Amino acid sequence: MATIKDVAERAGVSVSTVSIALKRDPRVKESTRQRILEAVQSLGYRPNGIARDLKMQQTQTMAVFLHDLGGPFYSELVSGVQDVALSHGYSPIVACSVGGKGVALERLLVENRVDGAIILDPYIEEDFIRQVAGPTLPLVLLDRDIEGSYVYRVTSDHEGGAFNVTMHLLEMGHRQIAFIGGPSVSVDGQLRFRGFTGAMKHFGVDLEKRFMILGDFTEQSGYAAAQTLLSQSPLPEAIFAGNDEMAIGVLRAFSERSIRVPEDIALVGFDDIRLTQHTTPALTTVHQPMYELGTVATQILFRALAGEETIAPVILETRVVIRASSGSRQ
Template sequence: MSDDDHTSPSTLLDVAREAGVSPSTVSRILNGTAKVSDDKRQAVMAAIARTKFAPNLMAQGLKKGRSQTIGIVVQDISSPYFDETLRGVDDGLKGTGYASVIVSGHWNAEEEADRIRLLLARKVDGIILLSGRMSDETVLQFSGQRPIVSTGRSLNTRSALGFKLDNEYGAWMAVRHLIELGHRRIAFVSGPANNIDAEERAAGYRRALFEAGIELDPKLMVEGNFHENSGLLAVSHLFDTGQQFTAVFAANDQSAYGVRLCLYRKGIRVPDDVSLVGFDDLPGSSYTTPPLTTIRQPLYDMGLVATNALLRLIHGEPVQAQVPPLELVVRETTRRR
């Protein structure tokens, strides 16, 4: 075999031979028109990887009227919450020939809409909307131009799909865990006002107390903003106003980190003096001191499932997708009274 044989690029025929299918099947899988089994599709994608075949994606996109790009709207590019979900999106795109364009909506409905218009102007083939404050009606209007998959809402049309986790139930599990450990004075650091996730988690907090026959004390509820500083400021406020509590439920892990710092600065031991529960199970929550008890959201899985669902919508294929449920992860920041 000559040196040229080692360096010459592989062809569509090489992929077909490697996968044991016809060249036309490889071509149709690449351009999204093939109706084949998942096993056959995976065999072709594996053959592409082994042969290092590099299709001319630009030419393919022009031929079928696609850009081979998807748009992703996040709310805060600095948040580890969205980092974990984007990791799932990135893995979902591997081997598909699609690239992503990421923009931020900054928890502002008008800005989210502007960013989607920008993505549509760039001719993306579909959009993943990670949470946000746009109305369902607005999302459905945009889906008339390109398929959209969104987290944090319930949608199910031919061009729009939503995945919504039960935030109220997750918060209920967190507070119920504290109640079962004997806590009655449970402070709550909420999320920001007019945020649906925050509202649902507050509802779960109230429901758990009500079902346990514990009177709700509004003075133990302090509004936060899902960032670390709000957890620190919220607990400082509780101390400044003389509130008595033996546990804190923070509406997300980032707020819980701030709570933990404030308690540390006050010389209060966790969990010996005060128990603490978060919500999200961010990667860093296993490494706090002590490791944080929290509600695990399947963040990576949501990104992966949303990406697979969007690609199916783009190709006109049926979508049946589910994400794992929320679960309580008990670590070392909670203990019995």
């Protein structure tokens, strides 16, 4: 692989001249620049980005860590990130942080191979995040509640959304409402639960313990939760699944047992993933502004990169999307 030194020799100039010529510095005469360009051509020279990163002490690269890339709305998030990052001349790269620890985390964050990162993963340990964040590596956390220097936060209004969709169920006449929660580590799951209980209390409805079930945000666990509910009686009048995936699991369990939604039991989810429009019945849910989450997080990252030290956490509004599954209780 040809280096800048080879180019310099070929063009009969010094390395430094090549370096500045390549960035169209007006200090170098046009004729020599041409000569250098020819040398670049004929040698097939490509600058070594790593050497540049080392010298420059920055990479112009930021990472987005997702717990699993499969998440159905991550693509929108990444779009948001990408749009903002590109306008700053940065390349976002997406990495998977399966299990909260992993090669990528180590390599990109600990060993300083990126200038900053956006993290959406409830499983990455709080200590790790606090340790690794620093003036040369600001971290924007999504849906996490960690305080620390150079750690910034953006989240959607899970509590409000959950409150509103629960109110919707209550207004539709449902009272016995079951809640299927997310994994206990996930702050968003907790906030959704809080919104739920808030609305129930606001309406003066008591919670029934046996209607509170823990899942882990997978379709599988929604299915299991539905089984649990079905094994007891009486059934609740409605179910609030902590996210759409679990709601879909519930739907599957119900369709297997020929339980009609919403006639027999109403159902709502959270997230507004694309699938919710296509299930039978279509799912009432809470829309999260994923694209905006991406743009806002990235903007914050760049403000941090620019030296701003303290930036207040941002909470983005959610919106209830009413579809067929939450039908009224007659």
